[in-house]
Amino acid sequence: xxxxxxxxxxxxxxxxxxxVSTVDNTIKKLVKNMFATMHAEDGIxxxxxxxxxxxxxxxxxxxxxxxxxxxxxxxxxxxSETKDQSRPLCFINPKITEKDGRETHIEGCLSVxxxxxxxxxxxxxxxxxxxxxxxTFTLQATGLLAICIQHEIDHLNGILFVDYLSKLKQKRLxxxxxxxxxx
Ligand code: NI
Numbered sequence: 671x672x673x674x675x676x677x678x679x680x681x682x683x684x685x686x687x688x689x690v691s692t693v694d695n696t697i698k699k700l701v702k703n704m705f706a707t708m709h710a711e712d713g714i715x716x717x718x719x720x721x722x723x724x725x726x727x728x729x730x731x732x733x734x735x736x737x738x739x740x741x742x743x744x745x746x747x748x749x750s751e752t753k754d755q756s757r758p759l760c761f762i763n764p765k766i767t768e769k770d771g772r773e774t775h776i777e778g779c780l781s782v783x784x785x786x787x788x789x790x791x792x793x794x795x796x797x798x799x800x801x802x803x804x805x806t807f808t809l810q811a812t813g814l815l816a817i818c819i820q821h822e823i824d825h826l827n828g829i830l831f832v833d834y835l836s837k838l839k840q841k842r843l844x845x846x847x848x849x850x851x852x853x
Contacts, residue, residue: 671703671706672703672706672707672710673703673704673706673707673721673722674721674722675707675711675716675720675721675780675781676719676720676721676722676781677781677782677783678779678781678782678830678832678843678847679844679847680781682719682722683719683720683781683825683828683830684828685719685724685828686724686826686827686828687717687718687719687724687725687726687727687825687826687827688724688725688726689725689726689763690725690726690727690762690763690800692804693762693800693802693803693804697725697727697762697802698802700718700723700725700727701727701729701760701762701802703721704716704718704721704727704729705729705731705758705760707721708729708731708758708780709731711780713731713780714730714731714732714814714818715728715729715730715731715732715818715819715821715822716728716729716730716780716822717822717823717825717826718826719825719826719828720780720781720825726762726763726764726826727760727761727762728760728761728762728764728799728819728822728823728825728826729758729759729760729761730758730759730761730815730818730819730822731757731758731759732757732814732815732818759801759809760801760802761797761799761800761801761819761822762799762800762801762802762804763799763800764797764798764799764819764822764823764826765797765798765799766795766796766797766819766820766823767796767797767798767808768794768795768796769792769794769795769796770792770793770794770795771792771793771794772790772791772792772793773790773791773792773793773817774788774789774790774791775788775789775791775814775817776788776789777789777817777821777831779821779830779831779832781825781830782830782831782832782843784850785832785843785846787831787832787834787835787839789817789821789831789834790834791816791817791820791821792816792820793812793813793816793817794810794811794812794816795810795811795812795816795819795820796808796809796810796811797809797811797819
């Protein structure tokens with residue numbers, strides 16, 4: 671099922687997501703619908719916040735950086751996953767445990783259609799989360815996947831990539847969005 675995506679400047683995008691207590695069938699269904707929505711919209715990442723579910727759930731599907739998947743281990747259960755199985759990814763209650771380096775990239779967002787801007791992020795992160803089966807895993811990510819994960823975790827905290835822009839650029843974007851909504 672494809673879910674409607676909240677668009678900037680919808681105030682509900684500012685709600686801070688709650689931790690998932692149990693990965694039950696409701697969460698599994700949400701994850702499934704989030705994957706369907708992300709793929710239907712040609713996105714590389716989606717946070718539950720964007721589909722008006724204020725829980726710490728993120729999905730990603732980053733195609734073009736193979737190196738990003740080199741270290742994917744289910745440490746708790748001692749299961750290693752192959753590259754193919756590691757994409758697409760689901761992160762429940764994600765937490766960045768290490769971060770290093772800075773990189774500037776052009777970002778976009780399904781909640782801010784038709785707009786892109788440069789944002790500075792860490793280019794190496796270590797993230798710990800639960801997968802859609804409720805198993806703990808740790809992932810080392812670099813490049814586009816690292817950027818995507820940071821962007822999506824921001825969503826869970828009610829932060830949008832446009833918040834990093836200058837006040838003037840934000841004002842212009844808001845005016846443009848209001849104009850487009852009227853038209
Ligand atoms: Ni986004």
